[in-house]
Amino acid sequence: MKPRVVKDFTYPRTKEELPFGPGSQAGVLVEVNSGWRTFKPVLDHEKCINCLRCWLLCPDGVISKENGQLEFDFDYCKGCGICAYECPKKAIVMVKEGAE
Amino acid sequence: MSAIELRNENKKFLSGDEAVAEGVKLCRPDVIAAYPITPQTVIVEKLSEFVASKEMDCQYLHVESEHSAMAASMGASMMGSRTFTATSSQGLLYMCEMLHYVSGSRFPIVMVNANRTVAAPWNIFGDHRDSLSQRDSGWMQVYVENGQEALDMVIQSYKIAENQSVSTPIMINLDGFVLTHTYELVSIPEQNQVDEFLPPYSTTNKFDFENPKSLCFTASPEWQTEFRYQQYEAMENAKKVIQEVDKEFSQVFGRTYGGMVEEYHCSDADYILVAMGSVAGTAKIVVDKLRKQGKKVGLVKLRFYRPFPKEYFKKLGKKAKAVGVIDRDISFGYEGAVYSDVKAALFSQGADVKTINFIAGISGRDITKEFLAEMYSQLEAIGNGDKVEEIQFTGLRWK
Amino acid sequence: MVSVKNLPDKELFYGHKACQGCGAAIVARLAMKILGERTCVALPASCISSVTTIYPQMSFFVNNMTSSFPATGAVLSGMAAAVKAQGLKEVNVLGLAGDGGTIDIGIQALSGAIERGDDFLYICYDNEAYMNTGIQRSGLTPYGAWTTTTPTNNNDIGEKKFKKNLFEILIAHRIPYAATANVAYPNDLLKKLEKAKGIRGPKVLHILAPCPTGWGYKTEETIEIGRLAVQTGLWYLAEYENNEVTLNYRPKDFKPVKEYLAKQKRFRHLKDADFQVIEEHRDEEWKILERHLRKDEE
Numbered sequence A: 001m002k003p004r005v006v007k008d009f010t011y012p013r014t015k016e017e018l019p020f021g022p023g024s025q026a027g028v029l030v031e032v033n034s035g036w037r038t039f040k041p042v043l044d045h046e047k048c049i050n051c052l053r054c055w056l057l058c059p060d061g062v063i064s065k066e067n068g069q070l071e072f073d074f075d076y077c078k079g080c081g082i083c084a085y086e087c088p089k090k091a092i093v094m095v096k097e098g099a100e
Numbered sequence B: 001m002s003a004i005e006l007r008n009e010n011k012k013f014l015s016g017d018e019a020v021a022e023g024v025k026l027c028r029p030d031v032i033a034a035y036p037i038t039p040q041t042v043i044v045e046k047l048s049e050f051v052a053s054k055e056m057d058c059q060y061l062h063v064e065s066e067h068s069a070m071a072a073s074m075g076a077s078m079m080g081s082r083t084f085t086a087t088s089s090q091g092l093l094y095m096c097e098m099l100h101y102v103s104g105s106r107f108p109i110v111m112v113n114a115n116r117t118v119a120a121p122w123n124i125f126g127d128h129r130d131s132l133s134q135r136d137s138g139w140m141q142v143y144v145e146n147g148q149e150a151l152d153m154v155i156q157s158y159k160i161a162e163n164q165s166v167s168t169p170i171m172i173n174l175d176g177f178v179l180t181h182t183y184e185l186v187s188i189p190e191q192n193q194v195d196e197f198l199p200p201y202s203t204t205n206k207f208d209f210e211n212p213k214s215l216c217f218t219a220s221p222e223w224q225t226e227f228r229y230q231q232y233e234a235m236e237n238a239k240k241v242i243q244e245v246d247k248e249f250s251q252v253f254g255r256t257y258g259g260m261v262e263e264y265h266c267s268d269a270d271y272i273l274v275a276m277g278s279v280a281g282t283a284k285i286v287v288d289k290l291r292k293q294g295k296k297v298g299l300v301k302l303r304f305y306r307p308f309p310k311e312y313f314k315k316l317g318k319k320a321k322a323v324g325v326i327d328r329d330i331s332f333g334y335e336g337a338v339y340s341d342v343k344a345a346l347f348s349q350g351a352d353v354k355t356i357n358f359i360a361g362i363s364g365r366d367i368t369k370e371f372l373a374e375m376y377s378q379l380e381a382i383g384n385g386d387k388v389e390e391i392q393f394t395g396l397r398w399k
Numbered sequence C: 001m002v003s004v005k006n007l008p009d010k011e012l013f014y015g016h017k018a019c020q021g022c023g024a025a026i027v028a029r030l031a032m033k034i035l036g037e038r039t040c041v042a043l044p045a046s047c048i049s050s051v052t053t054i055y056p057q058m059s060f061f062v063n064n065m066t067s068s069f070p071a072t073g074a075v076l077s078g079m080a081a082a083v084k085a086q087g088l089k090e091v092n093v094l095g096l097a098g099d100g101g102t103i104d105i106g107i108q109a110l111s112g113a114i115e116r117g118d119d120f121l122y123i124c125y126d127n128e129a130y131m132n133t134g135i136q137r138s139g140l141t142p143y144g145a146w147t148t149t150t151p152t153n154n155n156d157i158g159e160k161k162f163k164k165n166l167f168e169i170l171i172a173h174r175i176p177y178a179a180t181a182n183v184a185y186p187n188d189l190l191k192k193l194e195k196a197k198g199i200r201g202p203k204v205l206h207i208l209a210p211c212p213t214g215w216g217y218k219t220e221e222t223i224e225i226g227r228l229a230v231q232t233g234l235w236y237l238a239e240y241e242n243n244e245v246t247l248n249y250r251p252k253d254f255k256p257v258k259e260y261l262a263k264q265k266r267f268r269h270l271k272d273a274d275f276q277v278i279e280e281h282r283d284e285e286w287k288i289l290e291r292h293l294r295k296d297e298e
Helices: A053-057 A082-086 B003-007 B016-027 B041-052 B066-078 B089-094 B096-104 B147-162 B191-197 B221-253 B279-292 B310-319 B337-347 B369-383 C023-035 C069-085 C099-104 C107-116 C166-172 C186-198 C219-231 C257-261 C272-292
Strands: A023-025 A039-043 A092-096 B011-015 B031-034 B059-062 B083-087 B110-115 B140-143 B170-175 B183-187 B213-215 B261-264 B271-275 B297-302 B304-306 B322-327 B354-359 B391-393 C039-043 C063-066 C092-097 C120-126 C177-182 C202-208 C238-241 C244-247 C293-296
Touching: A053 A082, A082 A092, A082 C219, B011 B016, B016 B041, B016 B083, B016 B110, B016 B147, B016 B170, B016 B183, B016 B191, B031 B041, B031 B066, B031 C069, B041 B059, B041 B083, B059 B066, B059 C069, B066 B083, B066 B089, B066 B096, B066 C069, B066 C107, B083 B089, B089 B096, B089 B110, B096 B221, B096 C069, B110 B147, B140 B147, B147 B170, B147 B183, B147 B191, B147 B221, B191 B221, B261 B279, B271 B279, B271 B369, B279 B297, B279 B369, B310 B337, B322 B337, B322 B369, B337 B354, B354 B369, C023 C092, C023 C120, C023 C186, C023 C219, C039 C069, C069 C092, C069 C099, C069 C107, C069 C120, C099 C107, C099 C120, C107 C120, C107 C166, C107 C202, C120 C186, C166 C177, C166 C202, C166 C238, C177 C186, C177 C219, C186 C202, C219 C257, C244 C272, C244 C293, C257 C272, C272 C293
Parallel strands: B031 B059, B031 B083, B083 B110, B110 B170, B140 B170, B213 C063, B271 B297, B271 B322, B322 B354, B354 B391, C039 C063, C039 C092, C092 C120, C120 C202, C177 C202
Antiparallel strands: A023 B213, A039 A092, B011 B183, B140 B304, B261 B297, C177 C238, C238 C244
C-alpha cells in the first residue's frame, strides 16, 4: 500500500496547533502530484513478465507489486516515462493523458 | 582568601575557563563538540581531561571547525541529547550560520563564548564585539562577572534553555583573559544537588522512532511569520523563567544573581552606569568609594542582553537623572549596541533622563577605576545641565 | 542477498516534488528501501531537501532534518555521537547530499567526520551541478559542460576543469568503505547500500544521478544516460574496502564518449576535438584507477 494523501488535512488554526519549532510528523502528504503528468503509463499485463525493473527504477515509487500484478499510483505518477523506456518487454506504453 | 575557605573541600582555586568546565561536568552533557580557540581553550582542554579520566561519561567530538562544532551539537540535540560547546571571537563568527539554524530549530544548546575582539586589527584580547554581532541570531545571551557566576550560570543556563516554554539556545559570555584566565576561589556545588536541580534533558523536539519527525523543515512565506512569532514568544517567556531559575538556584545553592539584571545601589541613585561582564566588579568598588563621598551613584549589571530587560529600563528612566552605558564595542555609523537598546527602553515612556555612551575596554584595554570614576563625573556633569559629548571613547589617546 | 524480489513495497520516500525522471530521487528511494525505518536522515540544502520538506508536505517517512549547506558531515557526527551516548541500537544515520554540498562547501565537514570514524552512511548523489538553484557549476561538473555559470559561445566550451575525483579523496582518508555507483546499475547500487549498512564507521557512496532538467535530455532517458556514462568509461563502478579497490564492472571496449555527450544539451556545443580531450582525460583517470586495483573481479 502506497502512502495516501491526507484528505482531511487541516492547516493550523491557532498557535497551539502550529508545530513546535519547524518540526512535524514525518511522512505527511497533503497534495498529489498527478497534475504534473502529460503522459501516463499503461501496462499490458499480458506482456508483463513481472521482472520489476519498472518498480525498481521509478523515481517516484508509484508502482506497487504487492497485489501480484503491478499497479500504478496515479496520484503520484508524474509521467516521466522511465518505466516504459526501461521495460524489456515493451509492456508499458506512454499514452497522452485523457486519450486512452 | 582565608585559610578557612581553602580548607573547605567544595572550593577550588580556578580560572574562569576551569570553573566553566567544572560546571559543565556537573550538568552531565551527553555530547560535547568543540574546536579550540584562545581564550576558550582551557575549557575544552579541561573537558577533554574529564572525559579521558572517565570523570565525565560523555561523547567528545574533536570537530574540524566551529561551524562543525555547532552543526554536530545540533545533530546531537535533535537526537535528544544534552550538548555543550564553547568558542570565541572568530570562531563564533565562523559558526554564525549554525547559530541561526539552532535557534530557529529550537534546540537548547548551551555554549560558552570567551569574549574576544574580532579581527581586524587582529588581537586575542577581550571585548564584546564577537557576541554583540550575534544579537539577532536568536540565542539568549548572558554576561557574567566572575568565575563563580560562570560556573553557576552553566547550571542555570541548561535549566533555562531546556524549559519547554523557552527551548532556545543560550550563550554564556565570559570576558576573555580577565575572566577566562584569572584565578579565584570557586565554590563547586554537590553533584547530587545539581542532579536534583537539573533533571536529564527531556523534549518532544527530537527524532522519535515510534513517530518519526521532520525537523527544521522549510516554511514558506505563508508560515514563516508564525514560526518567528513562536521564537519571539519563547524569548518573552524566558524573561520569567530566568527569574524563576535564579530564585530556585539561590534556594538550593545559596547564591543569587538577580536574573535579568543585578542592581548595585540603584534604589536612590541619580547617576547610574550600565555595564556587562567583568567590569561590573570594578564598577562596584568605584560605586562604594563614591558613595562614601556622598555621591548618589549606582550600577546596573546588565546580565541578559537577550532577552533584553526592557521593562526594567522603562522604570529606571523615571527615577535616574543620568544613565551611562559602557559598550565594549561600537556599531560603526551609530553608537554602542547596548547603549541603543538601553536608551530606547529608557525613553520609551517619555522619561527625562540624560544619557552618555562610553566606548571602553576595547580589545582588552583595561577599564580602570579612574576611568569609571570619570564616567560618573561625566554623568554628574550632564545631570547638572553641562554640555557633554554623547559618545565618548574612554582612554582614547587623541582625536 | 538483496534483490528486487525481496525489497519491501513500502515506500519511505514518497510524494516528493522532484522533477520528472529525477535520478537523485531514484537514489533516495532505493537508499530508504535498504536502510529502512530506523534511519535518521540529514539533508543539507540540496535538490532532495527542497523537494521533500516544505511544510506541510513531508516526503520522508523516517526521521529527517534539513540542515545547512556545509554541515552534513558534522551533523552526522553529532547524530552518531548521540546514538552512542544514548545507547540506541540498530539506528542508521544517513546523510544525503548533492555534488556541490559534498565536494565544494561540504568537503571539510565530510573529511572531518570520516577522520573521526563516526558511524554513518553518506550518499553523494551527483547530478554534476547546483541544480536546485538553477544549474550552476560545481567541482563535480564535467569538462565541457554548459551551466548557467559556465556559459558557452563560439570561443568557450563552458566548464574548463575536469571533475574532482571524490573516490580518490575518500581513499586518501582510508575510510572503512567507499564506492561509486550509478542509478543505471540498480543491482550494483543495492548491493553497495546493503554492504555499507553492515559496516560500522564512516561509509560514503558517490552515485551518478542524471538530471533531465539540468543536462537536457528526455525524462525517460535517465537510466539510458547513466548507462552510457559507464559504457563510455566516463563513470566507473568501484569499491574501496580493506585498503583495496575493486572494479565492479569493466566495459569490454569503451563506447565513443560522443554517444553519451551528444545526447545531452549541456554538451551539444562540443566538437570532435573536445571529445578527444575528454577521451584522453578518461584514459588517464582509468590509468590511475588501474594502479589502485589489486584484483579485478572480472
